[in-house]
Amino acid sequence: MTQSGTRGVIYRGGTSKALLVRTSDLPSQHRDELGQWLLAAYGSPDPRQIDGIGGADPLTSKFGFVGPSTHPDADVDYTFAQVGINDSRVDWSIMCGNILSAIGPYAIDEGLVPAVEPFTVVRIHNTNTGKVVTARVEVSGGRPRTAGNVHIDGVPGGGSPIFLDFRHAAGAKTGKLLPTGNRRDVAQLPGVGPVEYSVVDIAGMQVFVKASAFGLTGAEDPVAYGKLAEAGRQIEFLRCKVAVDLGFATSIESAKKESPITPFGIIVGPPREWLLYGTRELRSADSCDLVARCVIDGGMHKAFPGTGAIPTAIAAALEGTVVHDVTRVAAHRTGTYAIGHPSGTLTVDVALGDSDAGVEVRQASLVRTARRLFEGTVFVEPSRLSWTPARPSTAEPGGPHGN
Incomplete structure (x- = not known):
């Protein structure tokens, strides 16, 4: 059987890296099937993730998919998954703030949000928590900027600042800022x-x-x-x-x-x-x-x-x-x-x-940087799946980006 291909983009967001896929390009809309596909795509379980795109580190074994928002106060939906390395686990319980910094630039590059210069504000609805986080992205020539003087520790060099506002994300998992009702x-x-x-x-x-x-x-x-x-x-x-x-x-x-x-x-x-x-x-x-x-x-x-x-x-x-x-x-x-x-x-x-x-x-609020690293097709060996993926996406690549 021919390998199954899915279009995706690899982004560095903050001090992490992730494969990002448009919601419409997902090989399956079923969470269990998607989890199985992710383990195959990342090469898990295996401490080196040698037969997949994972980087054998929790900071690079991350995934997200992005599409039009289902929230009235947001521009896009963002769903995050942490892919296990040594085990067959895919965790959908968190939003990952570092990868969230890549969602604004990704949404602009993919045409999900119109580019506005000099700053484009992207309201991101994280479906894992139901919270909305706002990203302010520098834009030039219709694309997110990548070059800049902002340095974040853990990433070599500098980049363009991405401002993330989490003020509306209190109670992300429990509905309370202080879940036990106590400060201590x-x-x-x-x-x-x-x-x-x-x-x-x-x-x-x-x-x-x-x-x-x-x-x-x-x-x-x-x-x-x-x-x-x-x-x-x-x-x-x-x-x-x-x-x-x-x-x-x-x-x-x-x-x-x-x-x-x-x-x-x-x-x-x-x-x-x-x-x-x-x-x-x-x-x-x-x-x-x-x-x-x-x-x-x-x-x-x-x-x-x-x-x-x-x-x-x-x-x-x-x-x-x-x-x-x-x-x-x-x-x-x-x-x-x-x-x-x-x-x-x-x-x-x-x-x-x-x-x-x-x-x-x-x-x-905090400031991160992000950069689009690669776009192409992720291939999965069908023998690792118990189901048949949807037909590969025919969406056009995102085109040139950054400056």
């Missing part, structure tokens, strides 16, 4: 004892805990963290407990399968110097307001997720959270927070207010 809770962890933690849900839901509770600093290198088996188990236990408490899993034992990346676990600590992942460059404590490490799927994120940065900054600004405890805070509730992560720093602008419902998020 306590859990009993086997072998550790009582541990304080905070849960914040905006853009994504994260469980925050002080690194010191596990004998860590929050400035650990991802490779070194991989050798800290006991600390890793304890942090995973806490993450799983929160997943059970909030109804995302039925038991701690099953949480890894039922809710593998919701919520993430993030360890935090006060500012301190650290060596950047990959380059081994020394970054000073003065360059950040706190250090943080995102623990995902038994390992550590080599940079920092956009959907982790927003709630981290919100928690830093919110008195009473464990994140606020370790943050060098210049102004309560309003300010710019620099988060020290393995590859550098990530800056988030935050403004909080009060409402009848509690804390109101008035600003939650």
Whole structure:
């Protein structure tokens, strides 16, 4: 049987990469079938993903599809999937903020949103969470700009800024900014004892805990963290407990399968110097307001997720959270927070207010860059599918882009 081909585009968004496909070009509209197709396309399960397009790293084993919006206040729909590497898992529970930065440029390039110079505003409805995030994209000559002076740590060189506004993304998974109703809770962890933690849900839901509770600093290198088996188990236990408490899993034992990346676990600590992942460059404590490490799927994120940065900054600004405890805070509730992560720093602008419902998020924004890397046809071996894909798309390529 001939291999099945599907048109797609590979984008770098922030510190991640993903295959993006138009909704109309999907080989199937059924989620189970699409998940099976993704595992075949990415070459999973296999630690090298050698027989697919995956990059053998969680930051490059990502996928999204984009089409006309079904939301009255948005221009496009964006659906995200995290494709497993060592297992046959496709997780549809999060939006991925880094890849979200590529959706505005992609929508413009694909003609889903008219290009307006010098900036095109794209309202993105993330179907995974039901939230709308706004992207402001620089445009020149009818195409998204790629060249620019904005540098984001974890990506070589510079690029054109993409401004992402998450102010309307509170309660992305639970409908509440503070899912437990508290700014701080306590859990009993086997072998550790009582541990304080905070849960914040905006853009994504994260469980925050002080690194010191596990004998860590929050400035650990991802490779070194991989050798800290006991600390890793304890942090995973806490993450799983929160997943059970909030109804995302039925038991701690099953949480890894039922809710593998919701919520993430993030360890935090006060500012301190650290060596950047990959380059081994020394970054000073003065360059950040706190250090943080995102623990995902038994390992550590080599940079920092956009959907982790927003709630981290919100928690830093919110008195009473464990994140606020370790943050060098210049102004309560309003300010710019620099988060020290393995590859550098990530800056988030935050403004909080009060409402009848509690804390109101008035600003939650960050800047990313993105670039279209490749467009073409992704081929899947039919023997890996239990169904017959739809006919390959005949849509024309997106044409020239950037400047």
